[in-house]
Amino acid sequence: MSEITLTYAGPVDFDTYGRYRPGGRPGPRYPFQGRITVDGTGEFPAEPGRYHLYVAAVCPYAQRAAIVRSLKGLQDVVSLSYVDxxxxxxxxxxxxxxxADPVNGFATLREAYEATEPGFDGHVSVPTLWDRTSGRIVSNDFPDITIDLGTRFGGDPDVDLYPEELRPEIDALNVRIYEYANTAAGRIASATTEAEYGAARRAVISFLEELDARLADRRFLFGSGITEADVRLWPTLLRFDLSDNPAAGISERPLTAFPNLWAYARDLYRHPAFRENTDFTAITAPAAAETAAWRIRVAPLHADWDEPHRRAAV
Structure with missing residues (x-):
């Protein structure tokens, strides 16, 4: 096997390269949708050491892939590295x-996309799952990546993030988590009228209240065990007070004002898989900007994530 030459991209340079734009490639935003198989068939069979995960500390979708990898104990099965x-x-x-990129020596992640599809002009995203054997991307479809990491590589048999009997319920809740949590800040921030802004805010606050009530009598979203739904929700809760709420003006109430939800978020943070894949320096509050008078102003809140959660008996 040839030695990899580790290279770095030059410093961030907006004057020369401008702001990032996803390109004009037609078709889905996440076009690489290969799946890992457990029976040795297909293009991408589950094999230890074959796959590499590219992630970013700033990206909640990438963070949850890193969390699943740790929860399942796959650190020696699927390697991982970070982009800037x-x-x-x-x-x-x-x-x-x-x-640096320890697998290919790429300076930019776009090189992985161009190696998979020459001339690629689309969205370069994280997480990206790379196949060392074929020298191309397996998937950049973030929901599939966490499901495959959680179910296709074995790993810790005591950790079942996607139990067969709960999958319809987990899938249904994940749809709502995506709409009212994962993508909510962007939708609220982009609202152009007071009516649109108010309706979007109310929907998100109502969902947070629903989750808070749900967690009153159970430790995690589906009982005593962590599932795929918890992993999908948590990175958004992590960013709520520090970034999403200040950026979008979602709620006058911070996460800390939802007692069960806040204790639940701290409970998960105490787990090594969540804590060790969290870098608070990458979660920054946006600079204040002039906005419409009907938008609420919310200051970043630096809460104590190490405060005892007292949820083990729930």
Missing amino acids: DERDGRGWAFRERRG
Whole structure:
């Protein structure tokens, strides 16, 4: 096997490269949708050491892939590396702050996309799952990546993030988590009228209240065990007070004002898989900007995530 030459992209340079834009490739935003198989068939059979996960500390979708990898104990099965926190028009890149690409020696993640589809002009996203054997991307479809990490590689048999009997319920809740949590801040921030803004805010606050009530008599969303739904929700809760709420003006009430939800979020943070894949320096509050008078102003809140949660007996 030839030695990899580790290279770095130059510094972020908006004057030269501009802001990142996803390109004009037709079709789905996440076009690589290969799946890992457990029976040895298909293009991408589950094999230890074959696959590599590219992630970013700033990205909640990438963070949850890293969390699942840790929860299942796959650190020696699927390798992982980080792209830099910032991106200019070149997209995600490898710089000294987060380290070089240890698999291919790419300077930018776009090179992985172009190696998979020459001339690729679409969205370069994380997480990206790479296949060392074929030298191409398996998937950049983030919901499939966490499901495959959680179900296709074995790992810790005591951790079942996607139990067969709960899958319809988990899938149904995940749809709502995506709409009212994962993507809510962007939708609220982009509202152009007071009516649109108010309706979007109310829907999100109502969902947070629903989750808070749900967690009054159960430790996690589906009882005593962590599931795929908890992993999908948690990175958004992590960012709510520090970034999403200040950026979008979602709620006058911070996460800390939802007692069960806040204790639940701290409970998960105490788990090594969540804590060790969290970098608070990558979760930054946006600079204040002039906005419409009908938008609420919310200051970033630096809460104590190490405060005891007292949920073990729930």
